[in-house]
C-alpha cells in the first residue's frame with residue numbers, strides 16, 4: 001500500500017541517529033527547557049529566516065499563546081478561515097475570543113480581498129489568524145499591508161507551510177508572529193507532539209517564554225496566567241540533530257513529486273489544485289478536486305488500488321458540533337470553501353515515496369473510470 005506518510009521508512013533511514021540522540025539527552029539528565037531546546041530554537045529560526053523561535057507543546061497552543069501575547073482577550077473578534085485544521089479555530093475559542101469566518105479563494109486560502117472589504121467596515125476586528133493551507137503561501141505583501149493599514153495583529157498559522165515562500169519571502173514573516181506544529185505528519189514532524197512560535201520581535205519572545213512556563217518570570221514568581229506548554233529536550237534534540245538537517249532535501253523531494261503529479265495527472269474529472277502566482281509551496285499536501293457527487297467513488301477507487309488518500313477538509317469549521325457551544329460569526333457567504341470541502345481529495349506526497357510509486361499513483365488516478 002502507498003501510504004500518506006511512511007514512518008517506518010523514515011525510521012529505517014533515521015532510527016540509529018534518533019537512538020543516539022536520545023541516548024545523549026537521557027545521559028545528560030536535563031529533560032525540560034534545557035540546552036537542546038535553546039539549540040533547536042536557534043537552528044529553526046536560522047533555517048526559517050526569522051530572528052526568534054520558541055518551542056511549545058503543540059501547534060494549537062502555539063496559536064493560543066501567540067494571540068495571548070499580543071493581547072487577545074475573551075470577547076475579542078478574530079478573523080480566520082473556515083477551511084483548516086480544527087485547531088486554528090479551537091485556539092481562538094480556547095481564549096474565549098470570537099472567530100469571524102471569511103470565505104476562501106479557489107486555492108482554499110482565505111480571500112484577502114474579502115478580508116480587506118470586511119476590515120474596512122469593521123473596526124471591532126483586531127486580530128487575524130490566516131492559514132497557509134496545504135503548503136501554499138498567502139500573499140505576504142498584502143498580509144503586511146492589512147496589518148499596517150487596519151492596525152490588526154496577525155498570527156500566521158504555518159503548521160503546513162514551513163519553508164514555503166511568497167515571491168522569495170518566507171511564510172510567517174509578514175505577521176507579528178507565526179505558529180507551527182511538529183505533529184508527526186507535518187513536514188517537520190517530531191516523534192510526538194511539539195510546536196513553535198516564531199517572531200522577529202524580541203519583546204514578544206520574552207512574553208511567549210513566560211506564558212509557556214506557568215506565566216513564570218523567575219523562580220516562584222508568576223505574573224501571568226500561563227500554560228504548561230513546553231517542548232521536551234528529547235523532541236528538540238531529535239528535531240535539531242536528525243530531522244531539521246533533512247528538512248530542505250525532504251521539501252525538495254516533495255516539490256519533485258508535486259511536479260510529477262502536475263505533469264502526469266490527466267483526467268477530465270480530476271483537477272490538481274496547484275499554487276497561486278507567487279506562492280512557492282512546501283507541498284505539505286497534494287490536493288486534487290473531483291466532482292462532489294463522485295468524491296466517494298474516487299476515494300474508493302484509490303483505496304482499491306492500494307493508494308491511500310484523505311480529505312482536507314470535509315467539513316467547514318463553523319459546521320462542527322463544538323461550534324454550537326461557542327460564539328462565532330460567518331461574515332461572508334463561504335461558497336468557495338464549501339465547494340472545496342465537497343470536492344477535495346489529498347494524494348500521497350511524503351518524501352519517502354519511490355519513483356515507481358509516484359508513477360503508480362499517476363497511473364491509478366488516470367485510469368479511474370467515472
Ligand SMILES: *Cc1c(COP(=O)(O)O)cnc(C)c1O
Nearest residue numbers: 058059060085087088159181183
Ligand atoms: C496541524 C495543524 C494545527 C495544529 O497543530 P497541533 O500540533 O496538532 O496542535 C494547526 N493548524 C493547522 C493548519 C494544522 O495543519
